[in-house]
Amino acid sequence: MDLDITPWLNMAIRWLHVIAGIAWIGSSFYFIWLDNSLRPEKGEKEKGVSGALWAVHGGGFYHKKKYLVAPDHMPDDLHWFKWEAYTTWLSGFALLALMYYWSADLYLIDRSKLDISNLQATGLGLGVLAAGWLVYDGLCKSPLRKSNALLGAIWFLVLIGFAYGLNLVFSGRGAVMHMGAIVGTAMAANVFFIIIPNQRKVVAAMLAGHAPDPALGKAAKQRSLHNNYMTLPVVLIMFSNHYPLLFGNPYNWALLAGFSICAMLIRHFFNLRHKDEVRYGYLVAGTAVFIATMLFAAFSQRGFSSASTKNEVTFSQINTLIENHCTMCHAQSPAYDGFDAPPAGLVLTSKADITANAARIYDQVVIAKIMPLGNETGMTEKERALIGQWAQSIK
Numbered sequence: 475m476d477l478d479i480t481p482w483l484n485m486a487i488r489w490l491h492v493i494a495g496i497a498w499i500g501s502s503f504y505f506i507w508l509d510n511s512l513r514p515e516k517g518e519k520e521k522g523v524s525g526a527l528w529a530v531h532g533g534g535f536y537h538k539k540k541y542l543v544a545p546d547h548m549p550d551d552l553h554w555f556k557w558e559a560y561t562t563w564l565s566g567f568a569l570l571a572l573m574y575y576w577s578a579d580l581y582l583i584d585r586s587k588l589d590i591s592n593l594q595a596t597g598l599g600l601g602v603l604a605a606g607w608l609v610y611d612g613l614c615k616s617p618l619r620k621s622n623a624l625l626g627a628i629w630f631l632v633l634i635g636f637a638y639g640l641n642l643v644f645s646g647r648g649a650v651m652h653m654g655a656i657v658g659t660a661m662a663a664n665v666f667f668i669i670i671p672n673q674r675k676v677v678a679a680m681l682a683g684h685a686p687d688p689a690l691g692k693a694a695k696q697r698s699l700h701n702n703y704m705t706l707p708v709v710l711i712m713f714s715n716h717y718p719l720l721f722g723n724p725y726n727w728a729l730l731a732g733f734s735i736c737a738m739l740i741r742h743f744f745n746l747r748h749k750d751e752v753r754y755g756y757l758v759a760g761t762a763v764f765i766a767t768m769l770f771a772a773f774s775q776r777g778f779s780s781a782s783t784k785n786e787v788t789f790s791q792i793n794t795l796i797e798n799h800c801t802m803c804h805a806q807s808p809a810y811d812g813f814d815a816p817p818a819g820l821v822l823t824s825k826a827d828i829t830a831n832a833a834r835i836y837d838q839v840v841i842a843k844i845m846p847l848g849n850e851t852g853m854t855e856k857e858r859a860l861i862g863q864w865a866q867s868i869k
Contacts, residue, residue: 484572491565495712498558499705505555506702509695510748512540522546543688548680556670563662570655574648575599580848582648590643598643599652602636606656607663614668614697622696626703630734633657637727647844650721653730654711657704664697702745706737718842725774732767736760787864789825795861796822796835799851829868836865 512525526539574582578592582599590598609632618625636656640649672690679686710733714720720729739760746753803810804822822828828835838845839853840862846853 480572484569487565487569487572491562491569494558494561494565495709498562499709501555501558502698502701502705506699506745507748508538509540510745512538543691544676544680544686548677552677554670554673556665559662559665563658566655566658570599570651574651581844582644583848584643584645584648584843585849587645588643595644599648599655602640602652603655603659606633606636607660610660611663611667614700619693619696622699626700630731634727634731637730641724641727645844646721646723646726646842647715650711650714650726650730654708654714657708657711661701661704661708664701668697669694703738703741706741707734710734710737718837718844719771722837722842722844723771723774725770729767729771732763732770736764736767739763787860787867789829789864791860792828792864793825795853795857796828799846799853799857802851803847832865832868836862840865 508527512527515523515526520539522541522543522545523539524542526537529536529538575592575596578595582595583590583592610629613619613625613629613632618628633653633656637649637653640652643649644652672694675690676686707730711730720726720733723729737760739756743753743756743760746756800822802808803813804816804820806816806821806823808814808816820831820834822831822835835845840858843849843858
């Protein structure tokens with residue numbers, strides 16, 4: 475029995491990435507909620523405690539306290555929240571390398587934008603990950619750190635610049651995935667380079683009998699807050715490869731910006747709500763931004779995908795294109811090396827098969843332009859336009 479290890483490896487890494495991501499996001503959201511929900515205790519107050527919270531969950535009662543800097547004595551058992559973040563980033567990078575670097579010619583490179591080698595594409599991808607962290611970290615260490623709002627706005631504009639530039643050189647899917655990797659790298663680096671080291675310095679100071687520097691905790695908290703707002707845009711990007719209407723749009727950088735603003739506004743609403751500040755305007759604004767972005771996507775997509783010929787397209791023309799570009803993979807017995815079965819179970823060898831899957835063909839060939847894989851067969855823009863006109867005519 476032949477076993478193709480690549481798809482199984484892909485699934486295993488992706489599953490690990492999702493599991494670790496849930497753990498990281500869960501702990502991150504929980505501690506931001508906890509920090510916002512702490513209230514001064516009534517009665518006699520414990521020295522150094524800034525707030526406390528009583529909670530009930532799973533049949534048990536919990537009493538949580540937060541110290542302004544640190545307790546007077548270091549507890550024997552201290553849990554560190556770090557491996558959730560490290561595992562999420564390591565598994566995500568492994569998935570990026572497996573899909574977009576190992577198979578750069580299929581998933582990352584768009585030779586109609588920039589004709590580069592796999593090695594060059596990989597180097598460029600790694601370079602933007604490093605550049606993203608260096609720019610973000612530099613902003614956080616600049617005088618801008620005194621204003622989270624201003625720092626966040628400038629970092630957001632920097633990310634839009636990255637997204638626009640990547641869309642000029644990579645495939646739409648590759649560009650969007652790298653935006654998730656840039657933000658995810660900044661988030662994990664926050665934990666690795668700032669949050670955990672600062673916490674270690676606080677612990678070391680206490681063990682040495684010194685008073686910890688409050689600035690260490692303040693800097694770590696700021697990075698943690700940034701991670702909280704960057705989480706939802708990264709989650710959006712994680713599943714965006716299932717939606718050609720997003721990554722396949724020539725303005726995918728603008729769509730990412732719009733949907734990210736929506737996510738951050740809604741996240742801000744809940745962060746304020748946990749402080750007992752109910753401001754529904756953020757929910758309304760988030761919803762409005764989502765609708766506006768969706769409408770922009772629809773109208774811009776119509777503009778760039780409606781290129782067609784003036785003459786009616788016949789099924790015979792489409793069938794010829796399918797035979798030339800698609801059936802080497804999408805047949806009961808694929809002729810393409812590495813495929814023992816048609817991808818996604820999609821067979822395109824009869825008129826009934828092709829017509830029934832017109833919408834899927836349209837999404838993958840015309841909108842996303844990710845089929846044929848790596849455009850190995852050299853499908854032209856005119857051919858894509860013909861398929862688009864045909865698919866639109868039978869909807």
